[in-house]
Amino acid sequence: MSAPLCIEDLRAWYGAAQVLHGVNLRIGEGEVVALVGRNGSGRSTLAKAIMGLVRCAGDVRYGDVQLIGLRPHRIARLGIGYVPETRDVFPALTVRENLLLGERKGTRFTLGDAYRLFPVLEERMSVKAGALSGGEQQMLSLARTLTGDPSLVVIDEPGEGLAPQVLAQVAACLATLRERGVAMLLIEERLTIASMLDARVAVMGHGAIQFDGTIGALAASEHVMRDWVSIG
Numbered sequence: 001m002s003a004p005l006c007i008e009d010l011r012a013w014y015g016a017a018q019v020l021h022g023v024n025l026r027i028g029e030g031e032v033v034a035l036v037g038r039n040g041s042g043r044s045t046l047a048k049a050i051m052g053l054v055r056c057a058g059d060v061r062y063g064d065v066q067l068i069g070l071r072p073h074r075i076a077r078l079g080i081g082y083v084p085e086t087r088d089v090f091p092a093l094t095v096r097e098n099l100l101l102g103e104r105k106g107t108r109f110t111l112g113d114a115y116r117l118f119p120v121l122e123e124r125m126s127v128k129a130g131a132l133s134g135g136e137q138q139m140l141s142l143a144r145t146l147t148g149d150p151s152l153v154v155i156d157e158p159g160e161g162l163a164p165q166v167l168a169q170v171a172a173c174l175a176t177l178r179e180r181g182v183a184m185l186l187i188e189e190r191l192t193i194a195s196m197l198d199a200r201v202a203v204m205g206h207g208a209i210q211f212d213g214t215i216g217a218l219a220a221s222e223h224v225m226r227d228w229v230s231i232g
Contacts, residue, residue: 004028005050005080005152005183010058012042012049012207019045020056021207027152030181032174034194037204037228043187044085046204047154050185051075051082062152081150085157085187087141091130095121098129098144107149108180114143117173135166142173152183159192171196191215203228 005027012020019042027033035043049056052072060067067075076082090098099111099121115122118139124132129140138158145153158174159167171193174184178197188194194201194215201218203211205228211218218224 004063005185006059006061007046007050008059010046010049010056010060012045012054012056014045014054019054019207020049022058023204023207023209025202025209025212027183027185030178030183032178032184032186032194032197032199034186034188034191034197034199034201035204036188036191036194036201037210039189041204041228042207043204044156045207047082047084047156047185047187050080050154076148076150079149079151081145081148081153083141083145083153083155083158085160087134087137089129089132089137089140089144092128094126094128095132095140096125098140099147102144103147104149107147109146109149111147114147117146117176118143118169135162138162138166138170139173142170146177150182152185153177154185154187156187157189158186159188167192168196 007023007025010020010023011018023046037043045054048054050060052067052070052075056068062078062080065078099114120136121139121143129137132140158170174193175197186194186199201213201215202209203224210228211221211224
C-alpha cells in the first residue's frame with residue numbers, strides 16, 4: 001500500500017515566473033485523484049514539482065519524507081512513478097530493453113505482468129521503441145514505470161491522442177492498478193479516464209486548487225465548470 005501524499009502551500013517557478021501559487025492537495029493510500037483544468041493552469045507543473053523537476057517551495061510529504069529538495073531519482077526510489085505527457089521512451093532500445101531499465105528486484109510488477117496488461121508489448125518486445133505508435137509508446141511508458149514497483153503513480157495526460165480502443169485498454173490497466181492498491185494522480189484536461197475510474201476530482205486554475213470533490217459534485221457546480229474546466 002502507498003504512503004499518503006500531502007501537499008501544502010506548494011509554490012513553483014520557471015525562472016522568475018511563478019506558476020504554482022499555494023497548492024494544497026492530499027492523496028490517500030490506494031486513492032485515485034484526477035487533476036483537471038485548462039491548459040496553462042499548472043497541472044503538469046504540479047507533477048514536475050512532486051518529482052523534483054522544477055524549483056519549488058512549500059511542503060510535499062510522502063509519508064514521513066519531505067520531497068522538496070530531493071533529486072528525482074531519490075523520489076522515484078521512494079516508490080513514486082512518473083509517466084510524463086512526452087512518454088520519454090528510449091527510442092533506440094527495444095521494448096524489452098526499455099522495460100528492463102525500469103525493473104527493480106522484488107517488484108510486484110514483473111515483465112510478465114506488463115505483457116499481460118499490454119499484450120501488444122509482448123508481440124513487439126524486439127521492436128525498437130522509436131518505431132512504436134503513439135499509443136504503444138504510452139503503454140510502454142506506463143508499463144516501464146510499473147516495473148519499478150511504485151506505490152503512487154503520477155500520470156500526465158494518459159489518453160492524449162489515443163484511439164478509443166487504446167484509451168479503453170489504458171483505462172483498464174489503471175483500473176487493475178487501483179485494485180492492487182496503487183495510488184494515482186491522473187492529470188487530464190477532461191474527465192475521460194477519470195470517469196471510467198470514478199476518481200476523486202481536483203480542479204486546478206491559476207496555479208491553485210479551485211475544487212476538490214466527487215465527479216458528481218463537480219458536474220453540479222456550474223460556476224466551477226464554467227470558470228475552471230474545459231468544456232467541449
